[in-house]
Amino acid sequence: MKIATAAMMVGMTIAGLALGAPAQAAETRFSARDIQSDIIGRRVFLATPMGGEFPLNYRKGGVVDGDGEALGLGRFVKPDDTGKWWISGDRLCQRFTTWYKGAPMCFELYRTGDKSLRWIRDNGQKGTARIGQTL
Numbered sequence: 001m002k003i004a005t006a007a008m009m010v011g012m013t014i015a016g017l018a019l020g021a022p023a024q025a026a027e028t029r030f031s032a033r034d035i036q037s038d039i040i041g042r043r044v045f046l047a048t049p050m051g052g053e054f055p056l057n058y059r060k061g062g063v064v065d066g067d068g069e070a071l072g073l074g075r076f077v078k079p080d081d082t083g084k085w086w087i088s089g090d091r092l093c094q095r096f097t098t099w100y101k102g103a104p105m106c107f108e109l110y111r112t113g114d115k116s117l118r119w120i121r122d123n124g125q126k127g128t129a130r131i132g133q134t135l
Helices: 003-008 032-038
Strands: 042-047 053-059 063-067 080-088 091-096 105-113 116-121 126-134
Touching: 032 080, 032 105
Parallel strands: none
Antiparallel strands: 042 053, 042 126, 053 063, 063 080, 080 091, 091 105, 105 116, 116 126
């Protein structure tokens, strides 16, 4: 299993939705300004199909890093990596040093609750995440 597969096969808890309300009705797409104010400088937890969460740290100054050691990913691949993030239009983009073979990727982000979001990668992969504490 590659870290790319583990990290991108995330599924997240969607919190903050009103009971009985359609999920689509509560979603709003993040703008570049929303990404800057609500994601950058915070830890974002990607939900994984294994039931855990994979943390990514979007640090001010353009650095993103993550560590999958708590999920036991060290048995399969390098459990941690560092890369760069940037905003292109209304998408959050990133490129890690070794994960994903260093390929750049961009994501559309949709707010699903106060601290939850849904993401769609430029290759069509989807998942959910929880916006965590300030770094």
